[in-house]
Each structure stands twice: as structure tokens, then as C-alpha cells.
Amino acid sequence: MFEDLKPAPADKILALIGLYRADERPNKVDLGVGVYKDNAGKTPVMRAVREAEKRLLADQDSKSYLGLAGDTAFNEAMAKLVFGANADTTRIRAAQTPGGSGALRLVAELLKHARPDATVWVSDPTWVNHIAILRAAGLQVREYPYFDAETGTVRFDAMLAALKGAPAGDVILLHGCCHNPTGANLDASQWTAVAGLLVEKNLLPFIDIAYQGFGDGLDADAEGLRIVAAKVPEMVVAASCSKNFAVYRDRVGAAMVMTANAAQADIASSQMLAGARTLYSMPPDHGAAAVRMVLQDPALRADWQAELEEMRQRMLLLRQRFAEALRRQSNSDRFDFIAGHRGMFSRLGLTESQVQRLREEHAVYMVSDSRINVAGLPENGLEELAKAVVSVLD
């Protein structure tokens, strides 16, 4: 059966990790893989999550099944975190999923069920797994223009023009905040314009929010999503807790659907859960239970927010200081956009061969599209790093 199988193509980022590990140069810099890192290069368990886990260990009296939707209190808390503490959630249903990836797939299954010939429009570029997950669910994928590599900004007019041309009933995938891989985001007025267009053209927003709290703050990062939610009759959302609760390997996320009324929401939710049944049945409990405890307990929640805010501020400072170092080293404002970007990533706009030279000549590792993980920038080596980047420019 397996004799003719060809190996699956290697994951570019995982391959990069292997190269980085094998590199013996002491000053090597890892800007590749997409996990938050502190100044020591560690991805720690957050304090509030650790405390919640202790309580869970002490108090949990059963590991019996919870059901297809997972932890319902987690789902309610997540809907409030994403749509807002005072949001009316009567038309919204959420299902706990294995990570944001599980949420994306579950939403994709729902879309396929509701409209088998639906096309999902994704930004050019987008997180590569978006395209793979959507296609795996049998959906068509098209791209809308998004990033201008020359200026490091959003090609907003081109984006709007493409969305205007999308047929009614198509789905538009938007990054809620902290765009991966570019770091370039829509501002509030651009979100408002997009929301208006979605309503006018009868397009369904599909918002992936995987970095809430990593950009401008927990509520600020959901502002675009909330602008859209206030205008459209229906939308779908995939949320991830991997980054903002640092529970990557525990697999915590939520798929959400907002419909025209509560009765439709119940039906859509039942279809989403039927999808879960054949994909993985029920989501893993541990991480979501810890996240639920953090969100429900005022003291744990305050501590989580404080730690998340420290992480966000650290990334912001690194952005500013790296942009300044690049300004000094390049004698130009070419890289100023890095300070204006938000989230864990920025795309530097280098060619593949420049990225390769950085790796070979300077032990600086980044994805071949020149995406850097801002959290991996070395606090005490920014000037040297900027010098290396400028040295490969020509």
C-alpha cells in the first residue's frame, strides 16, 4: 500500500529550526519560528496559567467526556473576549477546538456544508496554512492584494477593488490583528470601509484572530472584528489561545459563528459540532480549562493581562529599537515600517538570496519570505543585526 508514497514536502519553518540547531556559531539569531520568546530566548508558561493548572490538578474530580463543544464556560468567556465584554452574544455560538487551526478547519467545514461551491478570498500573502486548511475542507481559494513589499504597508485601494469584484456569497478571510506574515494591519477607518463593502456586496467575513493582545492591546486588537460584527448580519471567527495564553502545545482555540438570529445560530452550531464529531470528536480539555479559569477569576485574569501587556510592550520596544538601528545603519527610512507594524511578525522585504546570505554569512535565521519574529530580536545585538541586514542589501 505504501510503496509508491512520496514524502510530504518539508515544512519550511521546521527545516529552518533544524538548520539553526546545527549551527555552531555562538552569536546565531533565530527570527524564524512563530512563538513568543522572552529576552533569554525562552517561551515560558504564563503565571496565571500555571496557577490555574495547579488548581485544576487539585480540584478536578473527573475526566469524563464533556461533549462536542468542549467546555461551554470557556466558549462563553471566549465569545466575550473576542466580541467584547458587553457584546450581545444571543446570535453567536462558539465551540472549543484544538487550537486556532482546529477552529479554522471547523469553520471551513461549516462553510463547505452551508455553501459547497463557496470561494474563500485570502490576503496575498497570508499564513500558508490558511490555504492548506481551506483546500483540505474542499473550498476554493482566491487571493486579494494586501501587502506592498516596497513600502511595508497595506495596498488598501487594491484590496478594496478586489473585494468589490468578488461575487455575492463569497467568503473573505481577514486577519483580526497582527497580520501573519506581514505585520501590516488595517486601521479603524479601513475596517469600517471593509465592513461597509461586505454588507453592500453580501460577502461573509471570516476573521482569524490568533494574536489578540499582541498588537495594540486586548480590546484594541479586536476593534476591527467588532466594527465588522456591528454591521454584518452573519460572520464566522477562528480564535487561537496559543499565543496570548502561551498554551501552544495544549491546543486551545474556539470556532464561532454569528447568524441573523438565535434559531439560525443553534442550527449552524449543531452543524459545526457534527463536523467536529468526524474530525476529532471532542477537543482536549486541559488547556481550555486553564484558560477558562484565568478568564473567570478576576485576580488570575488581571495577572494574565499584566503579563500579556509586558510581552506586548517588549515587542513594541524591540520594533522601535530595531527600526532605529536600521535607520542608522542604512542611512534611510526604508525600514521605518517595522516600528509601525504590529504583532509578532514583520516582513522585511528582502529577496530569498538576501535571506540566504544572512543565514550563511551572519548566522541570522528567518523564513525565506523575509518574515521575522520580532520577539526573537536580540535586545543587546540590534545594531549588529541591522548592520548584517544592510550588508546583504546589494
Ligand code: PMP
Ligand atoms: N492563524 C494564524 C494567522 C496563525 O499564525 C496561527 C499560528 N501560527 C494560527 C491561526 C493557529 O495557531 P494554533 O493552531 O497553534 O492555535
